[in-house]
Amino acid sequence: MLSWFKKRKPVRVLVPEAIQVTLDEVRRAVLRYEADMPDGINRLSLLLPDGSLDMKRLSRYLGGITDQRFFLSRETYEIFAEEERAIPYYLDLVQAAVDNYVEDQGKLPVLDESRQLEVDCRLLLREHYLKELPPFPLYVTDQEMMLTHRPKQVI
Secondary structure, three states: OOOOOOOOOOOOOOOOOEOOOOHHHHHHHHHHHHHHOOOOOOHHHHEOOOOEEOHHHHHHHHOOEOOOOEEEOOOOOOEEEHHHOHHHHHHHHHHHHHHHHHHHHOOOOEOOOOOOOEEOHHHHHHOOOOOOOOOOOOEEOOOOOOEEOOOOOOO
C-alpha cells in the first residue's frame, strides 16, 4: 500500500552542554559578545531585570550553558559572581548618589581623613542622596569618579 505521508526522520536538537565557568571566563565572554555586536550595543543588553547576566546569550562564547549566575553593575559595568551580588546593587545606588551630589555641591562626598577617597555614605544619607547605607565601604577611583569596593593601595 502506498502511503501518502512520508515518515519524517526525527529532528535532533543540539542542546549545549551544561558547564561550570569562572568569573574570568564570563568577563572574557562578555568582551567577545561586545566585540561581535554592532556599535551602540554593549553589555547592558545582557542585563536581566534582577541585575544578573543573561547566560543563555553568552553560551556560544562560553562553550555551553551554565546555571551559575553573575551580576553586572549598570554604573561601573563590573561583573560579579553570585556570592557578591550585593556589590553591584550598592555600587549602582551609591554611584548615582555621588554623581548627583557632585553635580549639586561641586565636590566629592569623601571622608576628610580618608587617603583612599572613601565615600562618606552617611553624609549622602543625611543629605537625602541615598536611601540606605551600604554594608561595606566604597571608594572613588581615578577613573572619572567611578566607584569601587576595593580600597586603593596607599604607600
